């Protein structure tokens with residue numbers, strides 16, 4: 406029996422970078438969290454402590470800040486591609502880079518040229534992989550909380566000796582959308598593509614009369630792909646943020662689906678992948 410080193414990667418996680426673009430008195434803000442993971446010919450550092458192929462994670466951090474300053478407020482996908490290509494193309498020991506970027510949105514306060522308030526509408530995300538030849542790009546949104554106060558049912562499910570859930574013909578459906586979508590090519594109008602996909606997700610949530618969150622998931626993925634020819638696959642994670650009708654009968658009060666206990670745990674977690682049947686191979690995109 407011998408013990409061998411398996412897959413490995415290393416990097417600097419969650420670099421918090423705020424880049425202010427100042428053209429005269431009106432400022433723009435780009436607020437991002439950047440994580441880098443590199444892999445390649447790194448056996449030596451693990452097996453013998455020979456660090457001659459190791460680019461320090463501290464250098465990765467500096468590079469993230471330097472690229473933010475040099476390239477300004479570019480779309481997060483473009484910034485991630487620049488970083489991923491830099492690490493692989495400049496370091497002989499590095500064969501693969503994964504760069505993840507979250508963008509935290511700020512809205513301008515009124516007409517104020519330099520005052521901002523954090524936007525609540527979810528966090529834009531991207532993940533880029535580059536292997537020295539090809540690049541793969543995922544974009545997405547997370548922490549986008551939505552609720553339908555009707556138009557949702559859940560009934561006709563399996564019932565066994567442990568089932569107590571009452572069938573629902575009119576319930577609250579709430580979830581925190583975590584969605585990622587894969588671009589068929591590593592180039593495009595990233596900003597427009599993001600807005601179109603996010604709008605499609607929300608419109609599908611609004612328009613679907615839901616018989617399960619699973620059905621809503623498929624409708625959301627389908628609508629994104631129908632509206633966005635540049636995308637080939639959507640993966641969704643939808644926690645079911647249960648709202649239980651509260652029993653107010655002990656207080657002599659009727660409750661016709663008006664007052665709910667919003668439970669935060671446990672929660673159902675509905676996950677699914679929706680893709681075109683001719684989608685190109687995903688390679689390492691989701692890893």
Ligand SMILES: O=c1[nH]c(=O)c2[nH]c(=O)[nH]c2[nH]1
Nearest residue numbers: 559570616617618619645673
């Ligand atoms: O939309 C739902 N899907 C389920 O699978 C499920 N299971 C459950 O208890 N409630 C729900 N709701």
